[in-house]
Amino acid sequence: MNNFKANIKQKYNISNYQAEQIIFVIKSLGSELSKMLIMGILFRNEILLFLFQLIFMCFLRSFSGGFHFYSYWSCLLASVLYMSSLVFIFPNITLPLYMQIFLLSISFCICYLIGPVLSKYRINFPKKQLYFCRNVTCSIIFLFSLILYIIPQNRYMVAGSWMIILHSLQLLAAKILAKGGRINDI
Structure with a gap:
């Protein structure tokens, strides 16, 4: 180099x-x-679901951040475990539509109130960019919720719901850790 x-x-x-x-x-x-x-x-045996989740995750993380690992191997391990749960476990857990919409609404609020959570190597955003990122993230969640309401249940929609829910939970956890474990500072 x-x-x-x-x-x-x-x-x-x-x-x-x-x-x-x-x-x-x-x-x-x-x-x-x-x-x-x-x-x-x-994930070659579930490549389409993996690609769907990967693309969806990239959109969410690009605008709202999340957990950051600072070594290649820890990031790879965390990514494999995260994606494994989203490809092999959660698509098989179908909640009633009203419960999915409710959990997506909570995820919407979490992402708006907390996001974005940046890497320690990134400088803080100006307020205008912060609001832009929050609005994009929440727009993605809102559009997905709307599509979920219109399109009949299928494996991809269930997986996408769980992706948003887990993303908002890891965003909450990342924010708590970034604040030194103090939940009242969020």
């Missing part, structure tokens, strides 16, 4: 900081893509 860094600094006449940013992006993309590939292999 040092040779790469030196080459791009020289070729594009950029600062050391800018070169570090480029290297960070390349490492991050490589890390995330390799984790997705590993999980894709692990």
Whole structure:
């Protein structure tokens, strides 16, 4: 990487900081893509449900954050366990529609009041961006709830409901941990 860094600094006449940013992006993309590939292999028998959950999770986490692990292996392990529950366990637990809508409403409130929960490496958002992220997250949850109400129950809709519910719970837990375990500071 040092040779790469030196080459791009020289070729594009950029600062050391800018070169570090480029290297960070390349490492991050490589890390995330390799984790997705590993999980894709692990969930190959349920690849469509896995891809559905992965895409849905990416939208939610992009705008509301959540738990962050600071090593590749701990992140991979947590991601595999999280996705395993969402692909193999929760799609088989179907709640009545009114209960799903109720839990999604609670998730909506949690995500609005708490999100986004950023990594310790991210600077805090300006208020305008914070509200934008909250509004996008809540719009996703609202649209999903509307679609859930219209479309008959199926495995993907059940899995999506659980994705939102679990996402809001891990967001709540991440916020509590970020505040040092003090729930009254949320």
